[in-house]
Amino acid sequence: MAYQDFRDFLAALQAQGELIEVERHVAPELEVAKALRKSAAIEGPAVIFKNNGSNFPLVGGIYNSRSKALIAFQSTEDNVVQNILDGLARRIPPVLTENAPVHENIVLGDDIDLSALPICKYSPDDGGPYITSGIVVSKDPETGVPDIGHYRFELIDKKTLSFLALPNHRFAKNIAKALQKGQKTFRASLVIGVDPLIAYTCPIQVSDDTNDFEVAGGLRGAPVELVKCRTNDVEVPARAELVIEFEADFGTTVMEGPLGEYTGYYTPGAAKPIARPTAITYRNGAYFQALLTGVPPTENHILKQLPFEASLLQQLRQRFPTVQRVAVPPSGGTQFYVVLSMKPRFAGEARAAILDVMSSNLRPKRVIAVDPDIDVQDSNQVEWATAFRMQPARDVFIMSDLPAGPLDPSSDESLPNDQRLGSALGIDATYPYGTVIKVAGEACSPALAEHGKEFLEVADIPGWRAYDFPELRKTVPK
Numbered sequence: 033m034a035y036q037d038f039r040d041f042l043a044a045l046q047a048q049g050e051l052i053e054v055e056r057h058v059a060p061e062l063e064v065a066k067a068l069r070k071s072a073a074i075e076g077p078a079v080i081f082k083n084n085g086s087n088f089p090l091v092g093g094i095y096n097s098r099s100k101a102l103i104a105f106q107s108t109e110d111n112v113v114q115n116i117l118d119g120l121a122r123r124i125p126p127v128l129t130e131n132a133p134v135h136e137n138i139v140l141g142d143d144i145d146l147s148a149l150p151i152c153k154y155s156p157d158d159g160g161p162y163i164t165s166g167i168v169v170s171k172d173p174e175t176g177v178p179d180i181g182h183y184r185f186e187l188i189d190k191k192t193l194s195f196l197a198l199p200n201h202r203f204a205k206n207i208a209k210a211l212q213k214g215q216k217t218f219r220a221s222l223v224i225g226v227d228p229l230i231a232y233t234c235p236i237q238v239s240d241d242t243n244d245f246e247v248a249g250g251l252r253g254a255p256v257e258l259v260k261c262r263t264n265d266v267e268v269p270a271r272a273e274l275v276i277e278f279e280a281d282f283g284t285t286v287m288e289g290p291l292g293e294y295t296g297y298y299t300p301g302a303a304k305p306i307a308r309p310t311a312i313t314y315r316n317g318a319y320f321q322a323l324l325t326g327v328p329p330t331e332n333h334i335l336k337q338l339p340f341e342a343s344l345l346q347q348l349r350q351r352f353p354t355v356q357r358v359a360v361p362p363s364g365g366t367q368f369y370v371v372l373s374m375k376p377r378f379a380g381e382a383r384a385a386i387l388d389v390m391s392s393n394l395r396p397k398r399v400i401a402v403d404p405d406i407d408v409q410d411s412n413q414v415e416w417a418t419a420f421r422m423q424p425a426r427d428v429f430i431m432s433d434l435p436a437g438p439l440d441p442s443s444d445e446s447l448p449n450d451q452r453l454g455s456a457l458g459i460d461a462t463y464p465y466g467t468v469i470k471v472a473g474e475a476c477s478p479a480l481a482e483h484g485k486e487f488l489e490v491a492d493i494p495g496w497r498a499y500d501f502p503e504l505r506k507t508v509p510k
């Protein structure tokens with residue numbers, strides 16, 4: 033059964049020892065961030081900071097570990113990727129309701145005061161407090177199709193926010209269309225605290241004409257319940273904790289940033305449009321959500337990892353059916369480094385698959401292809417493959433003048449985001465096509481033996497896993 037909402041997920045985390053409550057005062061400015069980083073470093077629990085100086089309990093760290101991601105997907109390590117692929121294969125349209133918990137409290141006009149919310153500061157040189165957990169719901173002004181995605185919002189003052197929407201992400205594309213139509217403003221909503229599968233839907237790679245709520249429905253196996261907002265024409269999850277309805281104003285800019293970003297570096301401050309809240313709506317007893325970002329791994333990275341891996345796997349298999357697994361490790365920001373495993377069907381196919389990944393909207397900077405016997409999630413095995421199956425002069429290539437990856441501090445940051453270029457490194461660490469591999473005395477690719485190109489014997493020791501070595505039991509804790 034799908035989680036009904038954010039609270040349902042919190043209850044599941046608590047039941048599995050993955051959520052604690054802290055009664056003492058913890059300050060939203062840097063102290064919450066320190067606590068969340070400390071917990072993340074030990075793959076520790078999510079935390080409810082009950083005493084944070086506001087009337088809203090603050091929850092952080094709900095995406096900070098793989099074990100919590102598995103609880104979100106109600107899956108195991110063995111079936112989580114297949115469960116996501118199955119979810120992506122079905123689309124379930126949302127349903128509209130008028131009776132929405134998120135409308136239990138409605139604040140409008142002069143009563144709006146963003147300083148009442150426990151908005152955190154995460155890194156010391158951040159330009160101000162940031163909402164990092166918010167999901168923007170915006171509609172394509174031409175088609176009306178809704179998009180959901182995470183976007184950072186800086187608190188400027190109690191009635192003003194500013195935000196970053198990178199040009200290759202759909203919120204920015206929707207804004208660009210509105211501007212082209214001559215609009216000076218654009219209305220959308222920022223949603224806090226949802227069923228985790230709505231949050232995990234955001235990074236899923238789909239075409240721009242996709243209704244993301246249908247994707248979320250497929251992943252949940254049940255429709256998302258939506259309610260129409262009070263001051264715009266956007267529909268938001270009816271059981272969300274809190275929604276900030278806003279109007280972005282492109283005639284007025286403020287300095288937004290710096291922010292310690294997912295790359296592990298500050299993005300410099302720059303002039304950005306303002307967003308004025310037009311309404312704040314929330315449930316009785318609403319939770320606000322903190323989300324740690326910064327030097328990987330953080331919640332930001334875990335939140336993107338499974339959706340990006342499943343999306344790439346789905347994309348690759350359409351053209352390369354022997355692709356088995358894909359890893360987008362947090363060490364590369366869950367963005368810049370991709371490993372895929374496949375059994376090439378003909379010479380050059382691994383390189384073609386690498387190019388396919390390079391041209392995805394993830395914009396990775398290093399893509400490695402390995403054979404299926406290599407565990408793509410195990411960096412030791414990947415390095416072993418690149419050490420002994422790869423010849424740099426033959427198997428490494430660089431593609432230049434690609435669009436730069438998002439917020440890459442090594443690209444030319446003096447240029448606007450849409451003008452930055454980057455390059456990508458491809459490494460084909462699969463055995464040269466036609467190599468016959470022998471493991472434990474048996475040739476693995478007898479079909480290739482006729483090519484007779486090369487013969488490699490893996491020096492593993494047959495039967496070591498099953499070998500009974502009782503003395504070890506005393507020294508290695510189980």
Ligand SMILES: Cc1cc2nc3c(=O)[nH]c(=O)nc-3n(C[C@H](O)[C@H](O)[C@H](O)COP(=O)(O)O)c2cc1C
Binds near residue numbers: 164185236
């Ligand atoms: C926690 C988090 C924060 C993010 N913040 C931003 C942001 O401030 N601006 C942005 O353009 N993308 C941001 N992203 C990335 C996009 O939300 C994400 O890549 C999404 O897939 C882009 O939307 P689209 O696929 O609908 O175009 C963030 C992602 C996460 C997980």
